[in-house]
Amino acid sequence: MSSEFERVDGERVYEGTIFEVWRERFRHADGEEAVRETVRHPGAVGMVAHDDEVVWLVRQPRESVGIGDLLEIPAGKLDEEGEDPLDTAKRELAEEIGKAAETWELLHEFFTSPGFTDERFFLFLATDLSDRHAQAEEDERIEIVPWPLARLHDAIAACHDAKSLIGLLLLAQRVSS
Amino acid sequence: MSSEFERVDGERVYEGTIFEVWRERFRHADGEEAVRETVRHPGAVGMVAHDDEVVWLVRQPRESVGIGDLLEIPAGKLDEEGEDPLDTAKRELAEEIGKAAETWELLHEFFTSPGFTDERFFLFLATDLSDRHAQAEEDERIEIVPWPLARLHDAIAACHDAKSLIGLLLLAQRVSS
Numbered sequence: 001m002s003s004e005f006e007r008v009d010g011e012r013v014y015e016g017t018i019f020e021v022w023r024e025r026f027r028h029a030d031g032e033e034a035v036r037e038t039v040r041h042p043g044a045v046g047m048v049a050h051d052d053e054v055v056w057l058v059r060q061p062r063e064s065v066g067i068g069d070l071l072e073i074p075a076g077k078l079d080e081e082g083e084d085p086l087d088t089a090k091r092e093l094a095e096e097i098g099k100a101a102e103t104w105e106l107l108h109e110f111f112t113s114p115g116f117t118d119e120r121f122f123l124f125l126a127t128d129l130s131d132r133h134a135q136a137e138e139d140e141r142i143e144i145v146p147w148p149l150a151r152l153h154d155a156i157a158a159c160h161d162a163k164s165l166i167g168l169l170l171l172a173q174r175v176s177s
Numbered sequence: 178m179s180s181e182f183e184r185v186d187g188e189r190v191y192e193g194t195i196f197e198v199w200r201e202r203f204r205h206a207d208g209e210e211a212v213r214e215t216v217r218h219p220g221a222v223g224m225v226a227h228d229d230e231v232v233w234l235v236r237q238p239r240e241s242v243g244i245g246d247l248l249e250i251p252a253g254k255l256d257e258e259g260e261d262p263l264d265t266a267k268r269e270l271a272e273e274i275g276k277a278a279e280t281w282e283l284l285h286e287f288f289t290s291p292g293f294t295d296e297r298f299f300l301f302l303a304t305d306l307s308d309r310h311a312q313a314e315e316d317e318r319i320e321i322v323p324w325p326l327a328r329l330h331d332a333i334a335a336c337h338d339a340k341s342l343i344g345l346l347l348l349a350q351r352v353s354s
Contacts, residue, residue: 004245005238014191014198016214018293021191021198026240028318037193038241039216041293061182062291063203064215068181070291077292110337112290114239114247115254116195116218119290121339141205160287162298162339169346 004029013037018077019117041119045089046075048107048167049099049126054146055171056097056129057155057164061141071145071155073164085122094132097144102128107170112162123167149175181206190214195254196294218296222266223252225284225344226276226303231323232348233274233306234332234341238318248322248332250341262299271309274321279305284347289339300344326352 010024020040027033049056059069076092078085086104093099105125112119147155152175156168187201197217204210226233236246253269255262263281270276282302289296324332329352333345 005240007240013193016190016198016200017212018214019216021193023193024240028238034240036240037195039196039294044290044292061205062288063182063184063201063211063213064293065288065291065295065297067291070288072291108337108342110339110342111239111242111247112339113294113296114242114244114249114338115221116241117216117290117294118242120242160285161291162287162289162343165285165287166339166342166346169343169350173346173349 005034008033018042037116039117039119041077041117043078043085043120043122044075044112044163045078045085045092045122045124046073046163046167047089047093047101047124047126048073048171049093049097049101049129050149050171051127051129052149054148055152055155055168056099057145057147058096059143059145069143070161071159071164072161073167075163086124089122089124089126093126096142098132099126099129100132101126102130108166110166121163123163123170125171182211185210195219214293216294216296218254218294220255220262220297220299221252221289221340222255222262222269222299222301223250223340223344224266224270224278224301224303225250225348226270226274226278226306227326227348228304228306229326231325232329232332232345233276234322234324235273236320236322246320247338248336248341249338250344252340263301266299266301266303270303273319275309276303276306277309278303279307285343287343298340300340300347302348 005026005028008025014021062070074096107123182203182205185202191198238245239247251273284300
């Protein structure tokens with residue numbers, strides 16, 4: 001079964017503020033062609049930031065899914081210019097929850113929904129935390145939620161955001177091992 | 178901190194084959210307005226299908242992210258008409274890996290990337306498996322991968338697809354408990 005393909009051609013069919021939509025044609029090694037519509041996204045980072053007592057979560061309105069207080073890990077988009085994901089993570093950790101971290105580790109990389117978007121997600125573990133002044137961007141309404149590590153499984157049950165579930169499940173593996 | 182908002186107005190700015198893009202204005206309780214671009218997606222299902230020996234995974238080309246053999250759980254989109262997610266799951270399990278399941282359990286529901294898409298994902302546990310004739314849709318090139326449960330953590334390390342990571346991590350919690 002062949003898994004090789006090449007891009008034949010494509011056009012940008014929508015240019016938005018955060019993402020673009022491209023319609024492209026691909027040709028597989030056996031000659032069969034496939035057309036794909038892709039949401040091109042700059043990529044994003046999320047931070048599993050914890051100390052001995054709590055993991056730092058946020059609640060924020062997500063207008064696109066109609067929810068006023070979705071429980072998530074702190075996260076943010078990469079700059080369009082191809083910012084280093086670790087730099088984004090450091091900036092967003094300070095902006096969203098007012099923390100800096102001495103120790104950083106890349107936990108995992110993944111695609112959020114590879115059937116229709118190229119959004120790539122970099123998930124970091126951030127520890128040895130210290131306080132910074134939180135400064136949310138003007139259109140962010142973020143409630144900071146220090147969630148007790150002892151109730152980590154309750155956070156997983158209450159979480160309905162993919163990146164945050166992956167982060168909390170990976171944290172649970174480490175805490176229990 | 179208020180988390181209430183209402184949709185003021187909006188327009189469809191792109192109509193694709195699988196998704197639409199909407200540009201909408203929302204007003205928060207304090208009067209502040211926010212504009213959001215949302216990829217409206219019909220939603221999807223994924224199946225953690227396992228027996229005593231293996232969890233059934235697939236490898237398939239994902240042209241949108243440029244990868245020829247992304248390791249994933251079997252999955253599929255809901256029909257546009259608002260199909261019952263369990264019906265979708267049963268259909269896709271047969272189509273993608275040629276299996277039927279006697280026992281179904283909804284493991285979790287989540288949004289894949291709630292900052293820009295309303296795609297909602299229904300994750301099912303499928304057990305008590307029996308054989309069916311696999312019949313992939315014509316544009317799907319799926320390699321069926323029976324992955325040994327004893328090496329489940331290797332699958333997690335090798336997986337870079339959000340839905341599949343969540344499914345495998347939830348399975349790992351159950352297998353180890």
